[in-house]
Structures are given as C-alpha cells and as structure tokens.
C-alpha cells in the first residue's frame with residue numbers, strides 16, 4: 095500500500111501534451127454523452143477482455159482515439175476496447191483509456207465514466223510511469239477529476255464543451271463514511287468477506303455501491319471510505335484492468351492522500367506485462383486499505 099508520495103516518471107514532463115490530452119477528453123465528453131441515447135445496444139463484437147462491447151464503447155473509443163492520436167507529443171494510444179496499442183506519432187507520452195467505464199450499466203441509465211492515464215513511456219506501461227490520470231463522470235453533472243503534479247482537481251464540463259475548475263487540490267476526507275464492494279457476495283473469498291462484514295459493523299459508515307466503478311470511486315473521493323472490486327473465488331485476478339482502471343484510479347486516490355492496493359501492495363506497483371491484465375482493486379482511506387491488506391494476509 096502506498097500513500098501521498100506518488101513518485102512517478104521523473105523525466106521532464108511534457109506538460110503541454112498533458113494539457114492537450116486533458117483538454118481533448120474534457121471537450122469530447124459532451125459529444126460522448128450526446129451519442130449515448132442511440133447506442134444503448136450490444137454490438138456484435140467482444141472487447142479484448144472477452145466482454146460484449148456496447149455500441150457506445152466503440153463510439154467513444156473511436157472518437158477519443160482519433161482526437162488523442164492527432165495530438166503532438168502522444169506516441170501511443172491504447173484502450174480497453176482494442177486488442178493492440180496504436181502508434182499515433184513519435185511523442186514520448188502514451189495514453190491509455192477506458193473510453194466508457196460502466197457501459198454495461200447503460201441500459202438502466204446508471205452513471206458512467208471515461209478513465210484516462212498518461213504514461214511517460216510505451217504501453218503496456220508501469221504504474222510509476224504515470225504523469226497524469228483521471229476520469230470524466232457522466233452524472234447529473236458532467237465532472238472531470240484530474241490528478242497531476244501531486245494534486246487532484248475537479249472541473250465541471252458544460253454541454254457546450256467549455257469546462258471550469260471548481261475544486262482544487264482535493265484531499266480524501268478522513269474517517270471515510272461510505273463503502274462499496276463489487277462482485278457477487280458468495281464469490282468473495284472468506285478473508286474478504288470477513289473484512290467486509292467488519293467494515294459494515296461500523297455505524298459511522300453506509301453502503302454506497304452503484305455497480306459502475308467511476309460513480310462508486312467518486313463517492314469515495316467525496317466522502318472517504320473504501321471501494322473494492324476484490325479477487326473472487328471464480329476470478330482470483332479480479333475483474334478490473336491494470337492499465338485502464340487500476341493504475342489511473344490508484345494514482346488519483348494516492349495523489350488525493352488516500353491509498354490503493356491489489357490486496358498486498360499499491361496498485362501502482364502491480365507488474366503484469368499483458369496490456370489487458372486484470373487486478374483486484376481496493377482504494378480509499380489508508381487506514382481502511384491497511385486493514386484490508388492485513389485481512390487478506
């Protein structure tokens with residue numbers, strides 16, 4: 095488990111390119127959201143993780159690939175929806191995206207997100223190569239969280255694709271008050287179940303689980319607490335992807351003064367060479383993540 099000193103790539107930051115990546119994601123978000131209504135259907139295809147792609151996944155990925163790929167300074171583009179990465183130029187930075195997180199929840203009109211990570215190096219990158227990461231949350235309000243240079247900021251994105259900084263240098267509230275645990279309860283490991291039952295006993299905490307990770311993670315960033323999509327008996331590797339979900343979300347929470355873990359160590363130290371490798375994912379207040387790690391020990 096690691097907290098604040100999220101040491102990342104120490105090569106000179108191509109800050110201009112990071113600005114441009116953040117700008118493209120913010121200004122493309124309204125178009126993604128407008129394109130959802132007609133795309134709440136499953137496509138014929140599967141993503142590299144073997145999950146059925148929604149038409150909206152493909153739509154968001156194509157839009158973002160084209161725009162981010164056109165940016166000066168970006169060398170490689172990778173996404174949860176594409177088996178391989180794409181060379182998009184000769185810049186030093188790579189961008190990895192979960193174009194639409196929670197798309198399986200599109201049918202019930204649940205919250206969704208776009209998750210991004212900018213790495214100083216080729217893909218698949220290592221968590222410590224991250225130079226910026228964050229997510230768009232398609233909620234009642236469209237917001238974007240950006241973690242870079244040791245701080246986490248929040249923007250509101252408007253339908254006209256303008257966006258405004260609304261919260262600076264966000265810190266995870268102490269004494270977190272919410273928890274959310276993914277996967278089917280009967281499929282949890284015994285140790286995780288014992289941990290979950292223990293967390294539930296604390297009457298200062300309440301369940302906040304929506305089944306769409308970005309909505310759930312944003313609850314934790316707002317109120318403090320813990321979110322887990324743990325290793326399951328049927329899926330010891332967990333469900334969420336290292337490059338597109340684990341690293342960026344771990345980076346955001348650690349930059350906000352929280353902690354992340356795959357059950358034994360910081361998500362940023364998970365080392366799996368496969369582009370679409372999965373990991374158990376735990377994020378939240380350091381004391382709770384520490385408790386989680388000892389429960390699984």
Ligand SMILES: O=P(O)(O)OC[C@H]1O[C@](O)(COP(=O)(O)O)[C@@H](O)[C@@H]1O
Nearest residue numbers: 192194195196197198277305306307
């Ligand atoms: O359907 P399950 O197994 O509860 O998994 C829910 C999890 O799967 C996800 O939808 C996976 O993300 P994608 O929608 O990007 O594939 C997460 O957002 C969410 O936390």
Ligand SMILES: [Mg+2]
Nearest residue numbers: 192195196339
């Ligand atoms: Mg996802």
Ligand SMILES: [Mg+2]
Nearest residue numbers: 192194195196
């Ligand atoms: Mg997705």
